[in-house]
Amino acid sequence: MGLTGALAERRDLVAFADEVGADGPVAVEGSRTRWSVGGEPIPGVRLVRAPSGVSAYLPEEMVVCVGAGTTVAELSSVLASSGQRCALPARGGTVGGAIAVGEQHLDVLGRGTLRASVLEVRYVSCDGRLVRGGGPTVKNVTGYDLPRLMTGALGTLGLLAEVILRTNPVPAASTWLRADGADPFAAFDALLHPSAVLWDGASTWVHLEGHPGDVAAQAAVLSRIAATTEVDGPPPLPPHRWSLEPSAIRGLTGRYVASVGTGLVLRDEPQPLRPPDAASLGVAARMKREFDPTGRLNPGRDPARR
């Protein structure tokens, strides 16, 4: 049973903590899907792998406990067998890698944010100890929110070993529609809870999910704005993720695919750095000193360069 119980009694977690140890620079290797986000690990750093596998899955509680080294694909197939899914991005890689980077699913409007889905984190600290933050229930305000802090921290505060994630039922119906010449902002306004509204400056792609009758009704709403065609999925996505305020995508030029309502934009070139303000960086620097004073965890990577 992986949901509760002392971490010290979990042989796989203890072995990972021992491997991380307390000395020398160390970095986690997953599938290298997001290897250079926030900077690459320094050359020659000792590499470790987090435990993998689903250690507990309770579909009726809508929670799953999974090793950080598990691939997103493997987790997704386990969840699908019970008609469920989670907020991890479909792009692949490992569970721990996606959480460490804090990458949202393209359907974030429908699936919810990744950060809200991480209920509990179990990680190895800079001194090789197993630490737990958060809790196994879907609702919990017990103490300080370590799961939120670890999500998107690029493994610079602790190395994720295992997480408990919230799962959700797979909607009964799902369809992707392309609407050429539609005003994507009008489409976003007219629809209730679309899972994604994508725009490349000319065409709009809409992902509708839910009960079959609702999906059909929403498709009819969209077809009143512009002619629609059913398509297999989103358009080909450029490789680099940009994070913009949603209103800023109105002014984009060049080649892009933008997610209306979220501000995620995919482009051919990387986004320029957008550092947080000085006071936030001050807190972040103190956070790093508190959690990893010698800077041994994932050296070379910096969440502020993400």
Place this chain on the structure above:
Amino acid sequence: MRLASRTRPRRGVPERDAALVRELVAAVGAPNVRTDDAQRALLRRDASVFDGGDAGPVCFPRTAEEVQAVVRAARRHGRAVVPRGAGTGLAGGAIPLGAPVVVSLARMTSIGEVDRDARAVWVEPGVVNLDLTRHLRPLGFHFAPDPSSQQVCTIGGNVANNSGGPHCLAYGVTNAHVLAMDVVLPDGEMARLGGLDPEPSGLDLRGAFVGGEGTLGIAVRIAVRVTPNPPAVRTLLASFSQVRDAANTVSAVIASGIVPAAMEVMDQRITRAVENYVGAGYPLDAAAVLLAEVDGLPDGTAHDADAIARIAREQGATEVRLAADDRERALLWKGRKTAFGAIAQIAPDYYLHDTVVPRSRLADVLEQVYAIADRHGLMVMNVFHAGDGNLHPLLLFDAREPGMLDRVHAAGADIIEASLAAGGVLSGEHGIGVEKQAYMDRMFTPDDLDHQNRLRRAFDPECAANPGKVLPTGHSCADIQQLSSAARGLWV
């Protein structure tokens, strides 16, 4: 829980505070600094059972810059600062310990223009939760977290407590609805945490700050997510002859793949009290009632409402009723949300608990809760956010009876132990405050707590923000002063 001896607040503001008060007056103006005993007494406590601490000078800043100036003045004098919203917290989080400067955000109530592209709006921390939803509703939106105190509690308080409410089952608690904040850090610096963009650069300090119970700084501007109003809503009331059947219905609904907007259970004692109080139309003969709501588009809500009704009948519901119209729906919810006003008819005092258990363990833990109350000779009522597994056992008593508070606390401790043993957590939405500090080590190891302490220290290295809260004795900023406890009214 050990009850400490009563700490008496000082009368008047001592001479040594004169210089501090002068600087506070310079920061916010003389009419916005109060040092009189009446004002300080008013802010000694919150809606928890704890009898209160000791407030130092009380400030009412009107702008973010004034908050910053107050924090800096307090810091120059080595004084802690405690932010204050509406004081509806139930865990003692807003109680001032050690005569800190109390910063009331009550005068910061402006609401910005809704950013329709981002589905977000910037608000000041003193905005009342329900006022925000009333402001948004004609624009087609609402603020999803809806704690039962929503008529008075503030957005700043919601942020500090990561507040929940019945409709957080489908929509998530406050953390999922806060995109960005401007925060005055304990050192007086102003930081922008988070952003309206989907993947802000840097650590997620926004996420770490929400639920910090005022110990990480003061949010002075908050960008909250606005949620579109659902075009279709269906509300069901199912009656059961056993509490266990109602609890089992809740876990069967979730297991069937339906996530309703809300699922609330009330037992017979509370149902009768509410019915006497507001006449909500609840059945008086049922051992428990389940109030379930689904919202969204017409097809899905009809499908889900039918499915919930079928599951309830399969689990032994004696009656399932669909609210016929908005008026009946509003009445059913009025009953639920005023449940605690109704309690005063039954006993002079009550203590509300807040734990979470896995939904599949609800029925078992509820039976234990009734047995625990019996064992300690107390009356217990249950009204709770069943869909989240969030229990709210309410112990009723008369505090004038000798030894009564000790029994109440002993029963509370047993309820917490039963919840943890079932794989649950200490608090679902009320927070830790001063109420549950002593239980933190029942859920976390010393290493876990040490890391929580590190998170806090990174924001507040000098223990300048709301000291004496959340972490148990022995951690930095935890040891400051004990409180006594007494009972009074509350929301749940």
